[in-house]
Amino acid sequence: MNIIVCIKRVPATDSKIKVGADGRSIDPAGVDFVLNPYDEFAVEQALKTKEQLGAGQVTVVSLGSADAQKELRSCLAMGADAAVLLDDGGKPRDAHATASAVAAWLRTVPHDVVFCGKQAVDHDDSQFAGRLAALLGVPSVTEVVALELSDGTFRAERDIEGAREVVRCGTPCVISTQKGLNEPRSATLKGIMAAKKKPLETVAADVPAPGVEVVSLELPPERKEGRILGSVDELIAALRTEAKVL
Amino acid sequence: MSNIVVIAEARSGQVKKPSLEAVGAAISLAGQASAQVVVLVAGAGLDEARSTLAAAGAHKVIAVESDALGQYSGDGYARVFQEQLAGLSPIAVLMPHSAMGRDLMPRLAAMLGAGMVSDATALHFEGGRVGATKPVFAGKAYQKAFANAGAPLCATLRPNAFEPGSGDGAEVSTVAAQIDAGTLGAIVQEVIAAASDRVPLQEAKVVVAGGRGLKEPENFRIIEDLAAAFGSGVAAVGASRAVVDAGWRPHREQVGQTGKVVAPTLYIAIGISGAIQHLAGMRTSRFIVAINKDPNAPIFKVADYGIVGDAFEVVPALTAAVSAAATA
Ligand SMILES: Cc1cc2nc3c(=O)[nH]c(=O)nc-3n(C[C@H](O)[C@H](O)[C@H](O)COP(=O)(O)OP(=O)(O)OC[C@H]3O[C@@H](n4cnc5c(N)ncnc54)[C@H](O)[C@@H]3O)c2cc1C
Ligand SMILES: Nc1ncnc2c1ncn2[C@@H]1O[C@H](COP(=O)(O)O)[C@@H](O)[C@H]1O
Numbered sequence: 001m002n003i004i005v006c007i008k009r010v011p012a013t014d015s016k017i018k019v020g021a022d023g024r025s026i027d028p029a030g031v032d033f034v035l036n037p038y039d040e041f042a043v044e045q046a047l048k049t050k051e052q053l054g055a056g057q058v059t060v061v062s063l064g065s066a067d068a069q070k071e072l073r074s075c076l077a078m079g080a081d082a083a084v085l086l087d088d089g090g091k092p093r094d095a096h097a098t099a100s101a102v103a104a105w106l107r108t109v110p111h112d113v114v115f116c117g118k119q120a121v122d123h124d125d126s127q128f129a130g131r132l133a134a135l136l137g138v139p140s141v142t143e144v145v146a147l148e149l150s151d152g153t154f155r156a157e158r159d160i161e162g163a164r165e166v167v168r169c170g171t172p173c174v175i176s177t178q179k180g181l182n183e184p185r186s187a188t189l190k191g192i193m194a195a196k197k198k199p200l201e202t203v204a205a206d207v208p209a210p211g212v213e214v215v216s217l218e219l220p221p222e223r224k225e226g227r228i229l230g231s232v233d234e235l236i237a238a239l240r241t242e243a244k245v246l
Numbered sequence: 247m248s249n250i251v252v253i254a255e256a257r258s259g260q261v262k263k264p265s266l267e268a269v270g271a272a273i274s275l276a277g278q279a280s281a282q283v284v285v286l287v288a289g290a291g292l293d294e295a296r297s298t299l300a301a302a303g304a305h306k307v308i309a310v311e312s313d314a315l316g317q318y319s320g321d322g323y324a325r326v327f328q329e330q331l332a333g334l335s336p337i338a339v340l341m342p343h344s345a346m347g348r349d350l351m352p353r354l355a356a357m358l359g360a361g362m363v364s365d366a367t368a369l370h371f372e373g374g375r376v377g378a379t380k381p382v383f384a385g386k387a388y389q390k391a392f393a394n395a396g397a398p399l400c401a402t403l404r405p406n407a408f409e410p411g412s413g414d415g416a417e418v419s420t421v422a423a424q425i426d427a428g429t430l431g432a433i434v435q436e437v438i439a440a441a442s443d444r445v446p447l448q449e450a451k452v453v454v455a456g457g458r459g460l461k462e463p464e465n466f467r468i469i470e471d472l473a474a475a476f477g478s479g480v481a482a483v484g485a486s487r488a489v490v491d492a493g494w495r496p497h498r499e500q501v502g503q504t505g506k507v508v509a510p511t512l513y514i515a516i517g518i519s520g521a522i523q524h525l526a527g528m529r530t531s532r533f534i535v536a537i538n539k540d541p542n543a544p545i546f547k548v549a550d551y552g553i554v555g556d557a558f559e560v561v562p563a564l565t566a567a568v569s570a571a572a573t574a
Contacts, residue, residue, distance in 0.1 A: 013503050013523050017386040026387070037504055094391075095352065096361050121503060123382045123389070125364050130320065130352030139321045139431025142349045145497075155435075159498050160345035161262075161446035163439045165318070169432040179504055180497045211361025212391040212399070215377070219387055223529065226549040228541070232563040235535065236571060238551050243533040245452070245512045246571045 001056040002109070003046045006102060006116040006128065007039040007075060009068045013121055017219070024214045035071040038117025040184035041177035046115050047079045048182060049149060057081050059109070063088055063101055063205055076195035077187035083198070086205035095123075096211030099131035104206045106136060111172060113154075118143045118176045129176035140174040141167045145181050250276050251336040251398075252304065253327055253354075254287040255346045256295040258437075261287070263410060263449060264342030268403050269302040270411035271369055272340055278371040281337060284308065285416075286330050288323055288423065290316035296418055303413030312423035317434040318346065324353040326423045331358065336398045338369075338376045343402035344448075351402050360397035365507070367407045367530070375399075384503040384526030405448050406509045440498075444473070447482045447499065452512045453528070455484030455501055459517020459538065459557055463494035468561045469516060475568040484508065484528075486518045502527035517557045520545025537561065 011017070012032040020027040043060065050056040060075040062068040063086040072083035086105055091097070106114065114136075119126040126142075133140035145164075146157035154169045158178070169175075187195070229235050240246045250272045254265040272283045282305040287295050292309040299307045310326050327350075331339065339354065341347040343365045355362040363378035370377040370390070376399040377392035393399035427433075447453065456469040466483070473481035485495040487502055501508055503526040513531035518524060520536070520543055528534065529548050536549035537560050546552045553560050 011383065013384070013526075014521075015383075017383045019387065026383070094361060095364075096355070096359075099352075099356060121384060124380075124384065125362075126348045127352035127355070127362055127364055130349060131356035133321075134324065134353040134356035140349075140353070141320070141432050143345065158345065160257075160437075161449060163437050165345075165434045166436040166438065167432055168435050173431065179500075209394070211355070211359070211394060211397065212363060212377075213394055214389055214391045216390045217382070217387050218390075220381075220385060220529075223534075223548050223550075226534070226536075226546065226552055228546070228552045228554060232553070232560060232567050235551055235553060235564065236567045239512070239533070239535075240571065243512070243550070245533060246568070 001049070001053055001112045003049055003056055003058045004106065004111045004114045005042050005046045005058065005060045005075065005080065006114060007043070007060055007062045007071055008036045008120045009033050009062065009064055009071045010036045010120055010122040013037065019217050019219060024217050026217070033067065035074055036117050036120045038119055038177060038179070041179065041181045042115035042117050043075050043078050043080060044182045044184040045147060045177055047185070049113070052149065059084060061086060061102065061105070063098055065090065069200060072200055073195050074187060076198045076200070077191040078185055079191060081198065083200040085200065085202045087202055088205050088207050091207040092210055093207060094210035094212050095125045095127035095131060097207050097209065099128055099135060101205040101207045103132055103135035105203065113171055114174045116174065116176050118178045129174050133174040136174070138172045138174060139169050140176070141169050142176040143178040144175055145178050147175065147181060248279065248281040249284050249334045249336045250279065250281045250338045250340070251331060251334055252283065252285045253339065253341045253350070254285050254295070254299055255342060255344060256287050256289045256292060259289065259291045259294050261295045261298040264344055264405040266302050266410035267405065267408040268340045268342050269299070269304050271403055271408040273303050273411045275338060275369045275371055275376070279337060279376065282306070284334055286310060286327060288315050288326050296420070300416045300418050301412060301414055303411035304416050307416045307418045309420045310423045311420055312425050314425045314427035314430070315423060319430040319433040320349050320353055321432060322425060322430040323350055324357060326425055327354055328357050339398050339400045341402050343404050347402040351400055355400040358397055358400065360400045361393050362400035363391055364402045365404050366401045367404050369401065381530070384523070385507070385529055386526065404509060445479050445482050447484060447506050448508055450480070450482035450510055452476050452481035452514070453484045453501070453508050453510045454481055454514045454516070455486065455518060456489065456516050457486035457518030458488040460489070466494065468557070468565070472514070472561055472565045472568065475565045475572060477572045486524055515545050515549070516561060518545055519543050520548065
C-alpha cells in the first residue's frame with residue numbers, strides 16, 4: 001500500500017503572535033516552528049497501517065520552503081520511508097492554492113490513502129482534507145478518532161455534536177486525524193540516525209493563485225480588566241444585573 | 247438579483263440553531279449586497295426541517311430529498327449541493343462551522359474552485375466583494391479576506407457569533423435528488439448518541455469547565471452539579487487538557503487550541519490556570535468567570551469576574567445560588 005502523509009510546519013502553540021510589516025501576515029522573528037500537532041497523529045496512523053499490513057511505503061510530503069526539511073526529517077525519524085518537499089517558490093498560498101498544488105503532485109505518484117491532520121494550528125483552516133479529496137475525486141473522512149482497515153475499506157469514527165458517527169469509506173481516500181486516534185511515537189536515537197540516510201527529495205510545486213485575498217491581520221482587542229469579587233453573592237448579583245445571564 | 251446561499255444542516259430531520267444563525271448572517275449580508283437568500287437542505291424526511299427553515303427569514307428554501315441521503319455522505323452531499331448551486335450562481339455560500347460544515351464545505355469549495363474562510367466571526371461586503379473575518383493562530387489574531395473574482399466566497403460560520411434569522415414568507419420547494427446510493431464513497435453507517443443528554447459543548451449557552459485544580463476525577467461531580475443547576479439544555483461541561491490527558495474526562499470535552507473552541511454567553515473556569523492554549527479555546531466567550539485559589543493565575547487576566555478561593559467551598563455555594571436563581 002502506498003501511504004502518503006501531508007504535514008505542515010507551524011508556529012508552536014505557545015508562540016506570541018506579532019503582525020508583520022505588511023499588515024497581513026505574522027512576523028516570524030522569534031517564533032519557534034514545529035510539526036503541526038495534529039500531523040503527528042497522521043504520521044503515527046500511517047506507520048500503524050503499514051505495520052498492520054506488513055508491507056507498504058510511507059511517504060511524507062510538505063508544501064512550503066526549505067525550512068520544512070526539519071519537520072520532514074522528524075517524520076523520517078519516527079519511521080516514515082521517504083520525504084518530499086514541495087517547494088512553493090515563496091508564492092502566496094491559501095487553502096485553495098495549497099490543496100491544488102499538493103493534488104497536482106499526488107496525481108504523479110501512486111497513492112492508496114492520504115493521511116493529514118484535521119487542522120493546521122496556524123490559520124486553523126480545516127480545509128485541506130476535503131479540498132484534496134474533491135480535487136482527486138476520492139472520498140474522505142475528517143476528524144477521525146478511531147480507524148480500522150480491512151479488505152481495502154476503512155471503518156472510521158468521528159465525533160459530531162452530541163454523537164459519534166461511524167463511517168465506511170473505500171480506498172483510495174483522504175483521512176484527516178483528530179486527537180484520540182492514537183498515541184504518536186517519539187523518534188528513537190536509532191530512528192534519528194536512520195533518518196539521515198533516508199531520501200528527502202525536493203520537487204518544484206505548481207502553485208496556483210489563492211482563492212481569497214487577505215487584506216489584514218490584526219491582534220484581537222484586549223479583554224478589559226475584570227473584577228475580583230469577594231463572595232458568591234456578589235458574583236450572582238453581577239451575573240444578574242451586569243452580565244444579565246441569570 | 248444575486249443569490250447568497252445557506253446550506254442548512256438537518257440531523258435526523260431537525261435543524262439546529264447554528265444553521266438558523268447562518269440564515270441570519272446571510273440576511274444581513276444580503277441587505278448590503280442587494281441579494282436574496284436561498285436556503286438549501288438535503289436529506290430524507292425533511293418536513294420538519296423545511297418548516298423550521300421557512301420561518302428563518304430567507305427568500306427561498308429548497309429541500310433536496312432522496313432516500314440515498316438519509317445518512318450523511320460528504321461526497322454525496324457535495325454532489326447534490328453542487329448541482330443546486332450551478333443554477334443559482336451565488337456570490338456567497340454559507341454553512342455553520344459544525345462537524346458537517348467542516349467536512350462538507352471545503353469539498354464543495356474545491357468543486358466550485360472557490361476560496362473559503364472557515365470559522366468566520368464576521369461577514370463583509372465591500373467594493374462589490376464578499377469577505378469574512380476569522381480568528382487565526384487560535385484566536386491570537388484575526389484575519390480579514392475577500393473572495394477573488396470569478397467564484398463565490400465559501401464560509402463556515404462560528405456558532406454563537408451571528409444572530410439567528412426569523413420571518414415568514416419564504417417560497418418553499420422540494421426537489422428529488424438524482425443520486426444512486428451505490429456511488430457514494432464515504433457514508434455514515436451508524437450514529438451513536440453520546441451517553442449524556444447535555445447540550446453539545448459548542449452549542450451551549452453556558453460552559454462550566456474544570457481543570458487540574460479539582461485534584462481527582464470524582465471531584466468533577468461539583469462541575470456537573472453546577473452545570474445541571476442552570477436547568478436542562480443550558481450548560482455543558484468542559485475540561486482543560488491536563489485533565490483530559492490524565493484520563494479524567496473524555497477528549498470531546500477538552501476546550502482549547504487542540505480541543506474545542508467555544509464562545510458561550512458564560513464560561514466558568516474552575517481550577518484552570520489559564521494557559522495560552524486553553525485561552526485560545528474560550529477567550530471569545532461573552533462573559534468569563536474564573537474560580538481559582540491562586541490570585542496570580544493567568545485566567546484572571548481574561549476573566550470578567552473572578553473569585554479567589556478553594557473550588558470545593560466556592561462551587562457548591564455557587565451551585566446552590568444558581569439553582570435558586572434558575573428556579574426563582
Ligand atoms: C501543543 C499543546 C496543545 C495544548 N492544547 C491545550 C488545549 O487545547 N486545552 C488546554 O486546556 N490545554 C492545552 N495545552 C496544555 C496547557 O499548556 C496547560 O498545560 C493546561 O491547560 C493546564 O491545565 P489546568 O489549567 O487544568 O492545570 P494547571 O495548569 O495545573 O492549573 C491548575 C489550576 O488549579 C488551581 N487550583 C488548585 N487547587 C485548587 C482549588 N482547590 N481550588 C481552586 N483552584 C485550584 C491552581 O491554582 C492552578 O491555577 C496544550 C499544550 C500544548 C503544548
Ligand atoms: N503546506 C502543506 N503541506 C502539506 N500538508 C499540508 C499543508 N497545509 C496543510 N496540510 C495538511 O492539511 C492539514 C489541515 O490543514 P488546514 O486545512 O490548513 O487546517 C494539516 O494538518 C496538514 O496535514
